Amino acid sequence: MVSPDYIKQLISASLECNVLEVEGDxxxxxxxxxxxxxxxxxxxxxxxxxxxxxxxxxxxxxxxxLSMKTYSPEEWAAQQG
Incomplete structure (x- = not known):
């Protein structure tokens, strides 16, 4: 069975991520x-x-x-206010 941690590992192996949160049960x-x-x-x-x-x-x-919210660091900074 696929876990959120497994998905995080796959994504982080290919993409540099400043923030990476995966949820699912x-x-x-x-x-x-x-x-x-x-x-x-x-x-x-x-x-x-x-x-x-x-x-x-x-x-x-x-x-x-997989429902995603994706942001560049600039978009994320603007989102955070």
Whole structure:
């Protein structure tokens, strides 16, 4: 069964993350908050594509759903006020 920690490991292996939080308790549905410099200058769809790339085939086979909030460090600073 997939765990939030497993997803965190997969994402952090491919993306430098300033903030990385993953939650989920049923083994297939998860939510993530990700702040990464790799997201700077990219739109939301491109940011999510980077995360999907980090997860690879696991998104199809092991992870049924992943709800994401993604931010560049600049977007995150603005979000925090």
């Amino acid at each position: 049923d083994g297939t549905h998860f939510s993530a908050l990700i702040v990464s410099p790799a997201f700077s200058g990219r739109g939301r769809v491109q940011q999510h594509q980077l995360v999907y790339k980090a997860l690879g085939e696991r998104m199809r086979d092991e992870i049924h759903a």
